[in-house]
Amino acid sequence: MPRRADYMLREVTQGLRRNGLVAFAAVSTTFIALLLFGLALLISRQVNLMIAAATGNVEVAVYLTDPVNPQAVATLTGKLQELPVVSNVHYETKEEACARFKQIFASQRALVENVDCNTLPASLRVKLDDPQQYAQVAAVLKGQPGIDRIVDQSGFLNRLFAVTRVFRVGVLIVSMVMLIAAAILIANTVRMGLFARRKEIGIMKLVGATNWRIRAPFLIEGLFESLIGAGAAVLFLFGLKVAFINPLYGTIQFVPWVTNRDVVAVIPWLLVAGAVVAVVASMAGMRRFLDV
Template sequence: MRLAFIMSELGSGLRRNLTMVISVILVTFVSLTFVGAAGLLQMQIGQLKGFWYDKVQVTIYLCTDIPANSNCVSGPVTPDQKATIEGMLESPAVKPYIENWTFETQEEALAHFREQFANSPMVDSVEAGNLPSSFRIKLDDPEKYQIINETFSATPGVDSVVDQRKVLEKLFSWMNIATYVAMGVAGLMIICAALLIATTIRLSAQSRMREIDIMRLVGASKTVIQLPFVLEGVIAATIGALLASGAVWSIVVFFMGGYLADANTGTPFISAREALVIYPVLILLGVVLAGVASAVSLRKNLKV
């Protein structure tokens, strides 16, 4: 009997406040979509870090005709200086930190440059002599870059020592900023959703004050009176959370797994299966948000 009464009151409330319920659904949908997008971005950052950090190299650029520092004042790197650097790479003090290394000539550097900048008008103006030869080093542990830097930065014939990881860290820092912005917008939208849910439930309760008074007189408990109103907010927010989950799934499958994956074939993107962890979080967040907002609104505005 009580369940039938609660369901009847719930259906009546949803019909009477259909416009407000739709508003709650839409606001919850937008806010939780931002939350889901921020979660996706953070997961993608983690996956890219694991992928690229395993591939990053330390590059030792050798001197060219144009001196860039005191190591290069005597001119381009000499065969003896190059041999000395190779010996240092194979020395017991350095070799344990290195997984492998290769040497790139100026001609090979020019070929790579032309491949990377094939569509640039400057590609024909660059010659092999403008580009430095280099040693490309893959470390066992990328965190040990400083050892290589300290060992080779002052060596004659070395122009500079560059850690590619630092370039990636700048990119990842910008991606982290984007995540924080998305989370900030999501937080504001969640606050808006909570206020809208609270307002909707309060108006729904006030529009049925006569029915509530009758229920008090016949001895209905506080839980029985308030539960239909709470369920209104929970149902609306759950629908919004389900729509947000669908939007996040679409982003993963069609945008990240489709458009971005096709345009960046060498880059790994998170799959729909990996993103499954986000969907229950969004639904749970929607239910908790609606339940708390509804309960607080009823406690403050509906004295039972």
Template sequence: MALRVNYFVDETVSNLRRNVLLTLAAVSTVSISLLLLGVVMVGGEVLTKMVSSWEGKVELNVFLRDEATPEEVKALGSQANGMPEVEKVFFESKEQAFEEYKRMFKDSPAITENVDPNALPASYRIKLKDPNSAEAVASRLQGQPGVDEVQFGGEAMKRLLKFTGVVRTILVIAIILTLGAAILLIANTIRLGIYARRKEIGIMKLVGATNWFIRVPFIFEGTVQAALGALLASALIYAGKVFGLDRMQDAILFLPLTVSSGSIIRMFFTLLAIGIVIGVFGSSLALRRFLEV
């Protein structure tokens, strides 16, 4: 078996070298296909992060009655904290609300001067795990003792959630489409390579090479090409991150634009796996036609 592995390795290396142009064509096709897929994946990650950060800003405001007793306030706080949909509850006292109000309008002292510090209600600000549950949580808190009014984004928030939902669906479709395109492109490249060597395969069959003996070098080649393609694609995407996204992030601070190097590495392994799987299956499939009889 050691001898055979030697043969396969030699054969793979010499075939890759001998068909430099074909190898280059295959590697560039693989890397372009995977690059496309990778860009969609990274873009998807950035978009998802952005969308999640918008959704994370969705909060419930539970305004309290001025006459609410401290017990009622406390009970309300622990009730909200106990709800499974709730991530975090902040209490904002009348004084804090007034401070916040002053801060918001610090450029227009006329507005703040005429406001009584007691005019603003105390409130609970509730952060939710899933913004979609806002309406349900709001209706449960509405009417509890001490509660004056529960506010949440309402229509505007519903629209935001609808939009983010659409964004996610488009992302999934884009990934499926680019994955499909990558599979077709890579499989086609493999088929071309095999077609270019059909004569060799015919001779191998005539002198009595077993199908596996014919297949293995092609699969090795497909794997090497896929690995090179994935590496190239990931390197380009990494360059895109460093020179594109990271710089954009520095300029646009309010949007979370970056992807971590870790997720690029994860993406490299994903692309590598996809490339290898397509390489192995593609070459086996394409070879089937030439291996018959």
């Protein structure tokens, strides 16, 4: 039904023109809200990348002496598994360590090419039910042969988490507040549109237009505003990434950075958040106006 689509488009553009300033406020607030939301997601991603690089998601790493003695591995694994606090022990060979390294630093080719896999030690990766119980592990392993070094990563992790959590939560909260503000502004543009066209709506009701027929243009208008905001936020996120992250590639070695693919992965979340906010806001804006 092209004519119907044409009608809708006309209604929507008319609506946007009619209250342009409020629509602009709604679009720009949505933009800032979704930008911050996207930033929060990317920060999370960056933190996860760093944690993965630093620890491979393991609380305790038991680095083994080179060359590895298979019997020592068996003994150590057995002793660790006897401990109730240990949930999982994984023996990571040199090859596996090498593969993980390459995966983490996939974006830094120079690093991958120049590091000799032979320098990466084999290790036992120990997951603990309660990371605080590191001392138990240390006690059991003390004096055992074949161990090069035991690294308790939870302490380091906790500090990293504490700093990033504050940052991430802060950005998330600000983005939520902005999203609420955006919702209110969108509801307001929808309501102004309804008010400007109350006579038309009255006639539509009288001649028997369905509620959805009356609502659709306003709903689309709200969606449109929000998706423009989301689109701008996506572009801006790419801009920020190119401006601030790209120069870091290769400068600070050993730290993996978010890639374009990570930014792309964030897009659906921004669109969904924008759409949900717009629909909820539009419906809320219309609620009292459209009672029969």
